[in-house]
Amino acid sequence: MNQVLEHRSAGAAQQTLLEVKDLGISFGGLKAVQNFNLTLPSAGLYGLIGPNGAGKTTVFNLLTGIYQPQTGSLSLNGKNLLGCKPHEVTAAGIARTFQNIRLFPNLSILDNVRLAGQIRIRPKLLSTFLRTNGYREQEAALKAQAMDLLEIFDLQDRAEDLAQNLSYGHQRRLEIIRALATKPSVLLLDEPAAGLNPQEKLALAQSIRQIRDRFEVAILLIEHDMQLVMDICERIVVLDHGVTICEGTPQTVQNDEKVIAAYLGAIADDA
Numbered sequence: 001m002n003q004v005l006e007h008r009s010a011g012a013a014q015q016t017l018l019e020v021k022d023l024g025i026s027f028g029g030l031k032a033v034q035n036f037n038l039t040l041p042s043a044g045l046y047g048l049i050g051p052n053g054a055g056k057t058t059v060f061n062l063l064t065g066i067y068q069p070q071t072g073s074l075s076l077n078g079k080n081l082l083g084c085k086p087h088e089v090t091a092a093g094i095a096r097t098f099q100n101i102r103l104f105p106n107l108s109i110l111d112n113v114r115l116a117g118q119i120r121i122r123p124k125l126l127s128t129f130l131r132t133n134g135y136r137e138q139e140a141a142l143k144a145q146a147m148d149l150l151e152i153f154d155l156q157d158r159a160e161d162l163a164q165n166l167s168y169g170h171q172r173r174l175e176i177i178r179a180l181a182t183k184p185s186v187l188l189l190d191e192p193a194a195g196l197n198p199q200e201k202l203a204l205a206q207s208i209r210q211i212r213d214r215f216e217v218a219i220l221l222i223e224h225d226m227q228l229v230m231d232i233c234e235r236i237v238v239l240d241h242g243v244t245i246c247e248g249t250p251q252t253v254q255n256d257e258k259v260i261a262a263y264l265g266a267i268a269d270d271a
């Protein structure tokens with residue numbers, strides 16, 4: 001595998017990756033997220049679950065600068081991220097995917113990945129214009145990195161196809177690849193299994209494990225498919241009405257009365 005794919009913090013001393021304390025935001029009178037705490041000590045697979053409207057996506061929006069928290073603190077590798085804009089958060093090392101796929105449908109698969117990788121490189125306008133040696137080297141490195149990623153996910157033969165021609169399952173995969181191209185320390189996946197068939201879900205679970213192992217990244221996963229979450233996550237945080245009601249191993253969470261009550265309550269509300 002190309003050296004450029006090596007994780008940039010690999011080999012670094014054990015340091016807490018993500019540290020979130022008392023994060024909160026309200027919309028009008030609605031306390032969407034309150035006193036949210038999360039410590040991701042190192043690479044691993046973590047789940048963020050809860051019934052509809054519990055505040056999961058709001059947490060992702062708070063972590064990625066889409067919403068600015070009204071309370072609390074947020075740091076990555078010791079660096080304060082409060083007040084950062086989304087692209088600054090990505091450049092700092094938090095990447096995400098969205099519930100709704102956000103690709104460039106009219107660009108090739110390769111260009112989708114290449115563009116995502118550019119977030120770490122701020123090409124100087126002049127060198128871009130003059131196409132200097134430095135610029136060409138950067139472009140070659142980006143392409144090599146993109147091809148490596150496509151190969152890992154078995155999409156290398158489709159590199160020149162338009163993104164819109166991929167199946168839904170492959171588009172979801174491409175979204176994850178684009179997030180990885182930014183070389184994150186923390187990868188946030190918002191409902192990656194939504195709309196996938198059982199076979200695609202199995203493949204997804206395998207890919208997510210591979211990503212964790214290969215890139216030494218902490219993956220935080222929002223997912224409604226409980227089997228997937230329980231199968232792959234080492235630790236799980238459960239939100240309900242914006243509040244953390246449980247945190248622990250899959251077994252702890254599955255047997256927690258508050259969690260069971262929250263989900264049963266949600267089913268009753270939907271009935």
Ligand SMILES: Nc1ncnc2c1ncn2[C@@H]1O[C@H](COP(=O)(O)OP(=O)(O)OP(=O)(O)O)[C@@H](O)[C@H]1O
Binds near residue numbers: 053
């Ligand atoms: N920009 C906003 N303005 C007003 N209310 C919002 C905004 N964003 C989120 N909310 C509200 O905050 C609450 C939490 O929403 P959020 O989307 O985070 O829940 P969720 O757990 O991700 O739900 P789901 O599983 O259905 O995606 C909801 O009541 C939602 O309507």
